[in-house]
Amino acid sequence: MAYTVPLLGYPFEALEPYVDAATMEIHHDKHHGAYVANLNKALEGFPELQDRPVEKLISHLLSLPEEIRTVVRNNGGGHANHTFFWTIISPDSSPVPVGELASAVASQFHGFGEFKTRFEAVGIAHFGSGWVWLVVNKSCKLEIISTSNQDSPISQGFSPILGLDVWEHAYYLKYQNRRADYVKAMWNVMDWDQAERYYLAAKVS
Incomplete structure (x- = not known):
């Protein structure tokens, strides 16, 4: 299965005035989208890797074929980092740890x-x-x-x-x-x- 960019749980403008809607849209759709597209392309010849959670891919980089290791590190890392990031920023934030x-x-x-x-x-x-x-x-x-x-x-x-x-x-x-x-x-x-x-x-x- 191909990796996909997860949907945001809120509209692009929801974090204004701290993050503007244009930045959110470009960041989510274009930047994160590029990491996902590049990761899927890199794994096209390796069907045995395509169903692994991205966290498993990037936590075992040395076990990956050398020809795709750097691409997975960069783009798999970009996918994992951004997937996490969208969940940790929110319009319904709390001001202090709980x-x-x-x-x-x-x-x-x-x-x-x-x-x-x-x-x-x-x-x-x-x-x-x-x-x-x-x-x-x-x-x-x-x-x-x-x-x-x-x-x-x-x-x-x-x-x-x-x-x-x-x-x-x-x-x-x-x-x-x-x-x-x-x-x-x-x-x-x-x-x-x-x-x-x-x-x-x-x-x-």
């Missing part, structure tokens, strides 16, 4: 304010295209990391809890070169209820 995740953030980062400061700093400082993530590491602890291009934390053995796309295509129409403004604005659309669900799932996986 549940067990709230307790973990408070204890491991010395409060939500300190966590936000550190997360923003990593996202703003990341050189070039990439992502900033809150993940659960192999020790079941929260960690803030960044990945370059479309590399996924899943490929490194992490479980993503929260993610922010800091490629220019995610913000340039509205924020131009002001990545810091974009990173700070995105707290207004982060879905902490969904992040809590990812956190609880990661703890038992």
Whole structure:
């Protein structure tokens, strides 16, 4: 079965004024669509791989045929990262972490304010295209990391809890070169209820 771009759970304009409708449409339909198209094309000659969840593909990159490994890393990662991203931003966002995740953030980062400061700093400082993530590491602890291009934390053995796309295509129409403004604005659309669900799932996986 071919991979597909998942439908958004809200209209393109739902995240305004923080993310404009034009950016959302281009980002979802064109950028994510290109990753999916390229991934499907790369797997055309490998029917045994076509029914694997994309997370399984990118978590076992070294087991893939060498001739498609880089394409799957880039485009499979792009598909996985964006599929996750659409679920973690929402017009029905909660302003602060909830549940067990709230307790973990408070204890491991010395409060939500300190966590936000550190997360923003990593996202703003990341050189070039990439992502900033809150993940659960192999020790079941929260960690803030960044990945370059479309590399996924899943490929490194992490479980993503929260993610922010800091490629220019995610913000340039509205924020131009002001990545810091974009990173700070995105707290207004982060879905902490969904992040809590990812956190609880990661703890038992």
